[in-house]
Amino acid sequence: MNRVRIYLTLSIGIIAAALVSSCSTTRRIPADEILYTGIKSFKVSAPDSVRIPSGMISTIKSQVNVAPNNYWKLVGWRYPFPLGLWVYNNWPNPPKGFRHWLYEKLVEEPVLVSDVRPEVRTHMIEQILDNNGYFRGTATYSLVQGKNPKKAKILYDITPGPAYPISGVQLLPDSTVLGALIDSLALSDSYLKSERPRYSTDSLSIARTRITNALRNRGYYFFRPEFIEYLADSIAKPGEIELKMMLASNVPKIALQPYTTGKVTVHVARNQGGGEPDTVEMARATLIQMMPSKLRRKIIDECVSFRPGRRFAVRSMDRTQSNFARLGIFNNIDINAVPDTSDMAARRLNVDIYATFDEPLETSLEVNASSKSNSYIGPGMTFGVTNKNMFGGGEQLSVKLTGTYEWQTGSGRRSIFNSYEIGLTGSLAFPRLLAPRFVPRSRYDLNWTRFQLNADLLNRPHYFKMAQFNASINYDWRLRRHVSNTLTLFKLTYTNLLHTTHDFDSIMTANPAVAQSFKSQFIPQMIYTYVYDRAFGRDNTLNWQFSVQEAGNIFWAIYQACGKKGEKELFGTPFSQFVKGQTQLVWGRRLGMGDHWLVSRVAVGAAHAYGNSSQVPYSEQFYVGGANSIRAFTVRSIGPGSYRAAPGQSDDYFDRTGTFKFEANVEYRFPIAGPLHGALFLDSGNVWLLKDDPMRPGGTLRGKSFLRDLALGTGVGLRLDISMLVIRGDLGIGIHAPYDTGKRGYYNMKSFGNSLAFHLAIGYPF
Secondary structure, eight states: OHHHHHHHHHHHHHHHHHHHOGGGGGTTSOTTOOEEEEEEEEEEOOOTTOOOOHHHHHHHHHHHOOOOTTEETTTTEEOSOOHHHHHHHHSOOOSSSHHHHHHHHHOOOOOBHHHHOHHHHHHHHHHHHHHTTBTTOEEEEEEEOOSOTTEEEEEEEEEOOOBOBEEEEEOOOTTSHHHHHHHHHHHTOTTTTSSSOBOOHHHHHHHHHHHHHHHHTTTOTTOOGGGEEEEEESSSSTTSEEEEEEEOTTOOGGGGSOOEEEEEEEEEEOTTOOOEEEEEEOSSOEEEEEESOOOOTHHHHHHOOOOTTSBOOHHHHHHHHHHHHHHSOEEEEEEEEEEOTTOGGGOEEEEEEEEEEOOSEEEEEEEEEEEETTSEEEEEEEEEEEETTSSSSSOEEEEEEEEEEEEEOSOSSOOSOSEEEEEEEEEEEESSOOSSOOSOOOSSSOOEEEEEEEEEEEEETTTEEEEEEEEEEEEEEEEETTEEEEEEEEEEEEEEEEEEOHHHHHHHHHOHHHHHHHSOEEEEEEEEEEEEEEEETTTEEEEEEEEEEEESHHHHHHHHHTTOOSSOEETTEEBOOEEEEEEEEEEEEEOSSSSOEEEEEEEEEEEEEOTTOSSOOGGGSBOOOSTTSOTTSOTTOSOSTTOOOOTTSOOOGGGOOBSEEEEEEEEEEEEEETTEEEEEEEEEEEEEBSSOOTTSTTOBOOSTTTTTTOEEEEEEEEEEEETTEEEEEEEEEEEEOSSOOSOOSSOOOSOTGGGEEEEEEESOOO
């Protein structure tokens, strides 16, 4: 404890001394040296006819920038109190002991201008200009000093020369098959075929890499980008570059010859090592499996993209690697191609694939929570266990246990919260489409067939206890790179109110429409979901989701064909009949060169009950609010429309659902420090009823009141993006509530404190 007090006392003393003695951070700097305090600026002096790309300026900055003292790399700027420099200049360094240890922990040696060597960095800038076609450019530097002559920033003055275009490209002689092939690829290259492109060594390097990749997919496996050379002539045409393409003089003979695919061998090792080899000949490969191990051998043939006897392609290596990785049962996959030495004249490459089984069991834990400053708070958790290789073919058996608990704070009345929800989900997924096989195998991803069982218990102690069970069969497939499809061939859900209280019965009696949506019933469904997810370059992303579902129509048609009239039942219980559709569009746009994004989202949904049902089931109706919706309002605290229960009536939480939904969000995301990011957002939306309900006045969708019924909120957020995990906290601020709050004007929140809502969640909101 005394050691801790000494440490704290010394630390506080050092910090205080640094604050009052900042001028002493240069006391030990030699007379002929200057403390470097960073780059003042990059001044580009270019004539109007010369345009410098912003990306090249960023490259120059990243190449020549040197971090000064008291520079926080995580944040990207200097912190104001140079504690480490002050310790270096003013605190003696004992040879040993606690003060020596503390000195070593705190000290920071000064970064001097002589260490930065700006004269060398100006030569680096001139080289970058030359590499980008701005020949005869110059770069100089000057020191910018303030009150203390022992400190200085560096100002770089850059004067680029004129941009040199490539006036023409002389290709290889087409006297050989390889030369003719390289010429045809060069003529189709986006950079080399463009008219008078600006000379750029990076672009030329990328072009020859593209040519090399194409050659390696045509059998020239041993060809490398450095085997293509360029000769640039700036004398023949002043101010322009004549380019000549040639093969390097040291190209090995093996790189000049195309190869075909020879024998393919797959070696499968056990995770714990050892075992006895078992060799099996298959259509595309020879399998050597270390036994005992669990493997459905047919999938090996399905994963191998090579075809013996065909022209060897690196693309086949990549696809085979991806196919093995997608199974999720191997933790290490290596593919090697070696010449067949038994017959060198045949020019064949034998392929050896080495795969090692991963541990079959995987566990996961997800945690989230939400809170409102004057309302609700509650944590949630999902724990899952997955066997990734149940039957040896990548089949996944998973079990997930989900639990949430919610309560209400700051309220004197009895709450419907202080409740819990427990769910258990089991699923068995096959990495292929089982019968009917209406979709071919995808080269972009695995197709999946999923069987799922779920049981869920929701307990609102003051109102009801509800159980829900469902079983489903899903098909997931991807025919194109950016498009995924999900078809729920059949899903049967059963909801049952196990227990209700007098208060809940009173609410249902007062609102028959809500009572109908809560009744015990079966919900037989078919659902189709389409997702288009694509990035357009580095600066634009687009995600569009669309889903449509029907419930009860097939059973209703069967009963009608059999002459059944009136309400129709399944296992003695009525079943629901409705249609429902939803769509969501999310567009992201990068702002500038950094990790700054403007992300927008629009979501619309509608549901309609008919035939065997007068109301859409409560679990299938829409609601808004919460961490992924309108973040200034908690879940089910607004809607439908402008409806709000009159003062003194029962809690209207159950009324806050609808059969039409509209949401719109705009969020600006920006980096703060390393994995820490920030956000500013604006959310709007609501739910409405498509059928009039006299018990919920103002809840029906009307064109003339649509804009007025939209709730509006803004706010700020923090995101901790740690690799695959994003922890998010959002503080929403209400601007407009769609109901009458007693205040006039568009901003009608009762108070600023009452308008705040905080949400803690996992992942981005959209």
